[in-house]
Amino acid sequence: MTRSGDDYLRGLRDGRSVFVNGERVADVTSHPAFAGGIGTVARLYDLAHDPANRELMTYPSPRDGRPVNKAWLVPRTRDNLVARRQAIKFWADASYGLLGRSPDHVASFFAGFAGAPAHFARGGQRFADNLLRFAAQAADEDLYVSYVIVHPTVDRAQPAHRQSEPFVYAGAAAERDGGFVLRGAQMLGTGAVMSDYIFVSVILPLKPGDEDYAISCVVPTGAPGVKLYPRRPYALGATSLFDYPLSSRFDESDALVVFDDVLVPWEDVFVYKNIELAAGQFSTTPAHVLGNTQSHIRSWAKLQFIAGLVKRCMDLSGRSASAEVVSQLGELATKVSIVEGMILGAEAAAEPDRFGVMRPKDALLYASQVYQQAMYPVLVNQIRGLLGGALIQLPASVDELRVAESAADMERYVRWPNASGVERVKLLKLLWDAMGSEFASRHLQYEMFYAGEPAAIHGREYRNFDWRAAEALVDKCLASYGLDSR
Numbered sequence: 001m002t003r004s005g006d007d008y009l010r011g012l013r014d015g016r017s018v019f020v021n022g023e024r025v026a027d028v029t030s031h032p033a034f035a036g037g038i039g040t041v042a043r044l045y046d047l048a049h050d051p052a053n054r055e056l057m058t059y060p061s062p063r064d065g066r067p068v069n070k071a072w073l074v075p076r077t078r079d080n081l082v083a084r085r086q087a088i089k090f091w092a093d094a095s096y097g098l099l100g101r102s103p104d105h106v107a108s109f110f111a112g113f114a115g116a117p118a119h120f121a122r123g124g125q126r127f128a129d130n131l132l133r134f135a136a137q138a139a140d141e142d143l144y145v146s147y148v149i150v151h152p153t154v155d156r157a158q159p160a161h162r163q164s165e166p167f168v169y170a171g172a173a174a175e176r177d178g179g180f181v182l183r184g185a186q187m188l189g190t191g192a193v194m195s196d197y198i199f200v201s202v203i204l205p206l207k208p209g210d211e212d213y214a215i216s217c218v219v220p221t222g223a224p225g226v227k228l229y230p231r232r233p234y235a236l237g238a239t240s241l242f243d244y245p246l247s248s249r250f251d252e253s254d255a256l257v258v259f260d261d262v263l264v265p266w267e268d269v270f271v272y273k274n275i276e277l278a279a280g281q282f283s284t285t286p287a288h289v290l291g292n293t294q295s296h297i298r299s300w301a302k303l304q305f306i307a308g309l310v311k312r313c314m315d316l317s318g319r320s321a322s323a324e325v326v327s328q329l330g331e332l333a334t335k336v337s338i339v340e341g342m343i344l345g346a347e348a349a350a351e352p353d354r355f356g357v358m359r360p361k362d363a364l365l366y367a368s369q370v371y372q373q374a375m376y377p378v379l380v381n382q383i384r385g386l387l388g389g390a391l392i393q394l395p396a397s398v399d400e401l402r403v404a405e406s407a408a409d410m411e412r413y414v415r416w417p418n419a420s421g422v423e424r425v426k427l428l429k430l431l432w433d434a435m436g437s438e439f440a441s442r443h444l445q446y447e448m449f450y451a452g453e454p455a456a457i458h459g460r461e462y463r464n465f466d467w468r469a470a471e472a473l474v475d476k477c478l479a480s481y482g483l484d485s486r
């Protein structure tokens with residue numbers, strides 16, 4: 001059943017190995033690098049656990065009838081998809097779409113896996129049983145699962161088994177009583193430091209000979225041998241909440257995850273040394289579509305938030321009446337509406353797939369992914385262009401607004417026709433943290449790469465687009481005239 005934020009926090013105090021600035025972190029929930037982001041996730045858990053939100057956020061567990069988060073719901077009907085969307089959007093709105101891998105992200109992948117156990121059973125019934133058991137446990141215990149499904153960028157010109165040494169990339173290095181030994185590294189564990197479990201697999205194409213790397217399993221984040229190396233935590237540079245309202249509270253962290261001979265019990269293994277089944281998890285089952293539908297709903301919330309921020313800036317600066325600004329705001333709104341329309345369109349055009357899962361229309365989903373990946377950097381540029389030097393001409397810190405002399409100067413020189421100095425500084429510092437700070441810059445990289453490098457995303461759209469229908473029109477047209485036609 002759903003957990004409270006406090007229950008979630010307790011689960012993270014498991015002695016996990018997280019290394020930051022030359023130190024091993026004793027407790028991620030209280031460390032300044034992570035406490036802000038983890039606190040935000042805890043609040044999401046509280047929201048879903050709140051009886052007032054029960055109908056919106058949960059459905060009765062098929063095991064015991066207790067409420068579980070709808071992200072785990074395997075959609076069998078269009079209504080199920082709508083219910084999932086509404087729950088996902090509620091959490092995304094609560095975090096302004098700034099948490100790319102909130103707990104409902106990988107949960108949505110598992111909903112897709114759990115809807116297609118036959119795929120895993122092709123490797124042996126026990127793998128399907130393992131998958132269903134873990135998905136049920138994770139739903140009932142409301143677990144936060146993050147994932148690492150990309151090889152670290154060491155030598156991408158060579159397949160996994162031809163790296164300079166074996167098991168640079170995570171793979172099954174040996175078998176021991178009760179399980180296999182997971183050795184190597186995987187990237188890029190967004191949310192890993194604040195998750196309960198890590199799903200380990202590979203979405204990149206594998207080559208014959210890479211069988212040892214064709215795995216799919218879960219590992220408790222605190223398991224012996226799991227080591228997390230997060231990138232620079234932005235909360236550490238956030239001097240105050242006022243100056244960095246987002247970096248301080250919404251840094252979900254991204255980590256290189258090293259598996260130093262981690263024993264993975266067979267019960268936690270879903271695919272073992274099978275290249276076709278490892279790839280098919282993402283291309284055949286509905287998991288990738290459901291997981292990325294969550295991503296798009298999250299992105300929709302973020303784009304709404306950004307559009308609202310820019311509109312507020314234009315209103316307060318007295319510029320929103322100008323034709324040029326109206327045109328730019330209209331263009332911004334169009335981008336948000338296109339993303340919304342693609343989500344609703346994919347949902348409306350959903351059809352039951354071969355597993356009996358109501359699958360949002362793949363081609364619309366992936367088209368939206370291609371669009372968003374290319375659109376986001378343009379959007380950031382457009383907004384920075386709209387704001388110019390105002391985004392930089394800001395006091396170093398909130399203290400300038402507290403000290404009488406500097407506060408008076410801020411009030412006089414850093415105001416807008418419709419905003420006091422404090423209002424303007426507050427708003428622009430928020431916008432800078434969304435568009436320009438190191439946190440914002442990571443968000444730019446995230447939106448450009450979270451779903452894969454561009455060619456991979458284009459390939460998904462290529463494979464899922466209805467070329468038959470498109471080419472049928474060409475055939476029809478070609479057939480409508482000939483050499484002697486007039």
Ligand SMILES: Cc1cc2nc3c(=O)[nH]c(=O)nc-3n(C[C@H](O)[C@H](O)[C@H](O)COP(=O)(O)OP(=O)(O)OC[C@H]3O[C@@H](n4cnc5c(N)ncnc54)[C@H](O)[C@@H]3O)c2cc1C
Pocket residue numbers: 101147148149150153156187188189190191254442445446449450451452453454455
């Ligand atoms: C902020 C962030 C968070 C992420 N979170 C997660 C996560 O939670 N879990 C997870 O598993 N992964 C995560 N990822 C990883 C993400 O899935 C990968 O970054 C993505 O798959 C792209 O792979 P790559 O970074 O290796 O890029 P690359 O494949 O190295 O691509 C980088 C660039 O090189 C180009 N390129 C690649 N190969 C060639 C070639 N042969 N010839 C010419 N050009 C080439 C690409 O087109 C691209 O422009 C995250 C990434 C980021 C940036």
